[in-house]
Amino acid sequence: MRIALDAMGGDYAPEPNITGAIVALQADPALNVVLVGPRDLLEAQVEASGYNGDRLSIVHASQVVGMEEKPTDAMRQKPDSSISVCWKLMAAREVDAVVSAGNTGAVVASGLKTRLFLKSVKRPGIAVTLPTSAGHAVLMDVGANPSARPSHLYQYAVMGEIYAREVLRVESPKIGLINIGSEDVKGNDLYRDTYRLLNEGLLKDSFVGNVEGRGLYQGEADVLICEGFVGNVVLKVSEGMADFLMKEASRQIIGSLDAERDKAKLAFQEMGKRFHYHETGGAPLLGIDGICIICHGSSDAHSIANALKGSAMFKNRGINSQIAEHLAQKPVA
Incomplete structure (x- = not known):
């Protein structure tokens, strides 16, 4: 498998991206990574890393x-950006996947x-994995499509259901629609x-019907559907709340312990992994005829490596072919 990695994407690029690529290559002998960015800079970084294998190449x-640039302006003013070149490589079928920790809007x-959509897909959406009391759930969309139509949300449910089954290994995923109440008459026309x-x-x-905000983490559904504006707010609030609670609980509880201090720290670290994007690598843009994994801007090498390995899993489990097959069974207007 050949993956284009936006080597310049992220708050700390390119060092963690190159290190993460090398870690992923060492873990998977079938993987090939194409680093995309300024050739001179990347060649110097790779040389400094000591890696001399033939499965890591560079495209200028x-x-x-x-990270703060307006996506529409960046696309117009920077046609040879590392993000754009990654997508051009996949559109030309020179790579199977794109991984980036760069500007999400630009990605x-x-x-x-590129209009590189799977057949029948009206609009791709970003899916993230959330921890719940029952395990994990897929939340979709979290920002790719803030002006969704009912047909888009229906397709997100199809895509999210397949992703939950194949990646989270939920045998029969339950689908819920995020809304302001559980009754079927709640919400606006879209919902x-x-x-x-x-x-x-x-x-x-x-x-299973509508799921209110307080039910997101209670395991009421394995797939949670909404349009991108609501999904992005939910995601950002969840990240902030999780960070606050973990730090506050750690400060108050561990601060009151003596002999069991080290054990408590380890317990909090393990619990924190359930909320941390580093463990999942990134979020897929579902509906693309190819694979795109969007990583958090502050991703470290561990996160980048997981995103690269996750791309291979995405391909191996045939997620795209299943999405295309299911959407073809009953197209929606």
Whole structure:
């Protein structure tokens, strides 16, 4: 498998990206990574790392999109950015996947510009994995499509259900629609119309109805569907709350312990991994005819390596072919 890695994406690039790529290559002999970015800089970094294998190559990109840049401006002004070049490589079928910890908006916008969609997919969406009292759940979309239509949310449910089954290994995923109340008449037209689609379509036996915000982490559903604006707010609030609670609990509880201090620290660290993006690597942009994994901007080498390995798993489990097959069974207008 050949993966294009945006070597310049992220708050600390390119060092953690190159280190993560080397870790992933050492773990998977079938993996090939293409580092995309300024050739001279990347060649010097690879040489300094001591890696001399033949499965790590470099494709030159003369421009870099900053984390705070406006995506539409960046795409117009920087056609040779590392993000754009990654997508061009996948559109030309020179790589199977794109991994980036760069500007999320630019990654999504570049992908949408290629129109590299799976057959029948109307609009790709970003799926993230959340910890719940029952294990884990897929939340989709978290920012790729803030102006969704009912048909988009229906397709997100199909894609999310397949992802939950194949990646999270949930045998029969339950699908819930994030809403302000559990009754089917709750919400605006988008959510009421989506409710009807889910309640009548191929997923009707898996659909459990509306899920309120307080039910997200209670295991009420394995797949949680919403449009990108709501999903992004949910994700950012969840990240902030998890960070606050872990730090506050650690400070108060561990501070009161003596003999068991080290054990308590380890326990909090293990619990924290359930909330930490480093352990999952990144979030897939589902609906793309290819594979795109979007990593957090502050990703370290561990996170990048996991994203690269996750891309290989995505391909090996045939997620895209299943999405295309299921959507072809009953297209929605």
